Amino acid sequence: MHKVCGLLWILLLGGMSFSNAQGIVRPVQYNDSLQLSGDKAVLYEFTASWCAPCKQMEATTLRDSSVLTYIDSNYVWVVVDIDKPEGKKLGMQFRVNQYPTFIATDPISNEVFLRIIGFKPPVIFLNDLKFAIRDTRFD
DSSP states (O other): OHHHHHHHHHHHHHHHHHHHHHHSOOOEEOOTTOOOOSSSEEEEEEEOTTOHHHHHHHHTGGGOHHHHHHHHHHEEEEEEETTSHHHHHHHHHTTOOSSSEEEEEOTTTOOEEEEEESOOOHHHHHHHHHHHHHTOOOO
């Protein structure tokens, strides 16, 4: 009986993790016609297919459930491919020249209030996101 209950508990916990992973927001791909509106800050992720630290962020930090949940609750996440003309243009606008670069902007003024450059482990990346949001007012 205890083995059956234990197995059910493991299946329930495993199912909850699977459901949570499936329910987390996916980033929007940037293009010239993208229109953003709302009261959430915008988090731009400037990345490239050839960038090793970008791949490391994608494989670790950007798969961490606490990071993804926080981004989903507080930001509109937009991935910008700098190998595409519209991505290069936006990268020049924000003066991005290292990858990955994450830039957070105020949803009203489009003013930059956070810039994270390079690979960051989940705990550090999450702390940076939280600190920036906490100290920024969107009025």
